[in-house]
Amino acid sequence: MTTEELVQQIHKKQSFLCIGLDTDLEKIPNHLLEEEDPIFAFNKAIIDATHHLCVAYKPNIAFYEAYGIKGWQALEKTIKYLNVNHPEIFTIADAKRGDIGNTSTRYAKAFFEDLEFDSITIAPYMGKDSVEPFLAFENKHTILLALTSNQGAYDYQTKMIDGKELYKTVLETSQSYENAKNLMYVVGATKASFLTEIRELIPNSFLLVPGVGAQGGSLEEVCKYGMNNQVGLLINSSRGIIYASNNQDFAEAAAESAKYIQVKMAGELGKLK
Numbered sequence: 265m266t267t268e269e270l271v272q273q274i275h276k277k278q279s280f281l282c283i284g285l286d287t288d289l290e291k292i293p294n295h296l297l298e299e300e301d302p303i304f305a306f307n308k309a310i311i312d313a314t315h316h317l318c319v320a321y322k323p324n325i326a327f328y329e330a331y332g333i334k335g336w337q338a339l340e341k342t343i344k345y346l347n348v349n350h351p352e353i354f355t356i357a358d359a360k361r362g363d364i365g366n367t368s369t370r371y372a373k374a375f376f377e378d379l380e381f382d383s384i385t386i387a388p389y390m391g392k393d394s395v396e397p398f399l400a401f402e403n404k405h406t407i408l409l410a411l412t413s414n415q416g417a418y419d420y421q422t423k424m425i426d427g428k429e430l431y432k433t434v435l436e437t438s439q440s441y442e443n444a445k446n447l448m449y450v451v452g453a454t455k456a457s458f459l460t461e462i463r464e465l466i467p468n469s470f471l472l473v474p475g476v477g478a479q480g481g482s483l484e485e486v487c488k489y490g491m492n493n494q495v496g497l498l499i500n501s502s503r504g505i506i507y508a509s510n511n512q513d514f515a516e517a518a519a520e521s522a523k524y525i526q527v528k529m530a531g532e533l534g535k536l537k
């Protein structure tokens with residue numbers, strides 16, 4: 265999917281919500297555990313109830329890898345279900361990969377060609393030759409971790425190196441990579457106050473912003489400091505939506521939770537006009 269198509273979907277749905285599919289067998293409703301594939305059954309019900317309220321889904325790969333081959337099969341069924349039934353939805357493999365070049369190429373093939381995700385999250389720590397293999401894929405997006413939502417972000421990302429915070433070097437340097445047009449960045453919603461300076465460095469890039477809902481980030485603040493005239497934001501909520509209820513009504517409750525956020529987003533989009 266191109267960025268232009270993503271922006272069109274945002275305006276059409278009046279939403280820049282990304283729903284995180286962090287599916288955990290210990291948290292899903294008990295009655296689903298009787299299904300042949302409880303993870304896929306849960307994901308399908310969530311997607312069926314919420315697809316009109318969001319523009320992206322983000323399965324975090326850890327939640328699938330944790331269940332071995334069965335988890336991987338559930339992930340494959342989920343991405344196929346999305347690509348066949350909702351090809352207009354942007355898909356993000358939250359895998360946080362990145363390795364020496366030839367290994368990165370295998371990761372890219374796995375997520376872009378085999379699983380057919382639109383995008384993948386990548387750790388920048390191993391540098392240019394670990395990131396460029398992902399950027400080489402046309403119409404696929406590499407979402408680089410810049411300033412993450414967790415407390416540990418302050419361990420390295422905000423440290424001054426050569427007179428500049430490390431996350432700023434990640435933003436600036438990565439813009440010189442080959443096919444940098446295929447880059448997006450992760451900035452945590454809990455770091456909204458940093459967004460003004462981030463936008464000075466990368467005014468046009470899309471940001472994936474996790475951390476509203478369960479982590480307490482503010483959607484309004486993210487929009488105030490991070491929105492650009494192309495919107496430029498995908499705001500993610502995982503637990504706050506998918507575990508809104510763990511009873512029979514879980515899918516309806518997820519839709520209610522997503523609707524609450526979508527209405528706020530429509531209000532923020534109104535301010536762009």
Ligand SMILES: O=c1ccn([C@@H]2O[C@H](COP(=O)(O)O)[C@@H](O)[C@H]2O)c(=O)[nH]1
Nearest residue numbers: 284324412413452474478479501502503
């Ligand atoms: O900086 C980051 C990068 C990734 N994440 C991931 O996003 C979701 C957030 O889940 P919530 O339940 O809405 O808190 C999860 O998959 C994280 O691994 C992040 O939170 N922060």
